[in-house]
Amino acid sequence: MTTTTTRIAIVTGAARGIGAGVSKRLAADGVAVAVLDLDEAACQAAVAEIEDAGGRAIAVGADVADEEAVKASVEKVVAELGEPTILVNNAGVIRDNLLFKMSTADWDTVMSVHLRGAFLMTRAVQRYMTEAGWGRIVNLSSTSALGNRGQANYAAAKAGIQGFTKTLAIELGKYGVTANAIAPGFIETEMIMATAERMGMTFEDFKAYAVREIPVGRGGRPADIAHAVSFFTSEDAGYVSGQVLYVAGGPKA
Template identity: 45%
Template sequence: MINLTGKVAIVTGAARGLGFGIAEKLVNLNATVIINDIDKAGVDAAVKTLEQNDGKVFGYVCNVANEQQVNEFVDQVLTENERIDILVNNAGINRDGMLHKMTSEQWKTVLDVNLTGVFHMTQPISKIMREQNGGRIINISSASWLGNVGQANYAAAKAGVVGLTKTAARELARYDVTANAICPGFIDTDMTRGVPEKVWDMMVSKIPAGRAGKPEDVANCISFLASDQASYINGEVINVGGGMVL
């Protein structure tokens, strides 16, 4: 059984949805969990909920697209906890639009959060993990990294996350730090619930499992990658999508 007692984990974009499900799973496995999000009310609510389950959880407001905020956040977490063992780069947004209609603002906003934000978090924390000779970096990419109609910005960012993950895996392996990417398929979250019913039905029809995924489906995979049992799994891109990508 996986037990993360003594491990300090950061989960970005964890106020709700997939990020919250990931944080909840890590709390249940006895990790100290740092919830990060730009939504203060959401962070406070998430911390309150998880504390009721006797979890050791703390919340911080930080925009991963802002390098200064990230560095201050990481410094504070390290000062208060003395180590950082697990980083889950989950924070992400979408600003969908067909390629010929997409604005530069839509493009830049998504890249800033979904790709540059992953770099902002990974760079300082990778230094910490190198010095402590151990750590787990788990990046949330997407099945859309292979390309998806209306998501040129999102797909490009998520493909970039895969490349960043594989580079980190090569550079950090000698320090007992692993870096892996998870590509969720169609997961039932606040983001996906906003799509029209016809689109929802179409997406589910493409999934051999016959249902949308749940946050815990992704969280279960993350909990294994975060554990000591996964110490020899590095640089992998793992689809969690009920067979949607085969």
């Protein structure tokens, strides 16, 4: 990093997949990272990997949709690492189904984790950013924000994330805080593997089907998303805000 100040980051949904990849990349960039997920014990592997590489990290367990849990988790980060000025809202779940089969609970669960969770985490952390006069917020959207069969809840939530991001950029810009969104396409994670299994397909067949439509001819990896997060959270990205970057191997919007 180009500053002598160690930045403190919180990455949600960070026990595995994209979140773990982002946490490790930020640590490699010199950032101290709070690896946050629903199950604190599940975060220990990512924390250990960061520490083994010479980085600094802690595991934090919290339900991002729970207001009190969010407050307590941020207080823990402040006490154990310092005041956070980088936030990556990555926590998410899927409850896919066609609209006429989708339960109200499935709708509410997805909205709560993605939208309420991003709202609660950002509201809790923004005070440290505005006080510091510097901050970086990165929200994970998805190509599904453009519409995707069987994902009315997820698509709506991810589209909402984009509007939320742009509003944060407008409100917080004068305090030196940027807000951007990343919309991944097909990324090879455990969540995608579970989707393939639910559809009765092997992961390799599912991936081959998806890759046929990807111009660069391969699936994405968590490191691809982590690289984009690294840019958005860097010292030199202060004039980039309110943007949605589709990391999908080809044009989406």
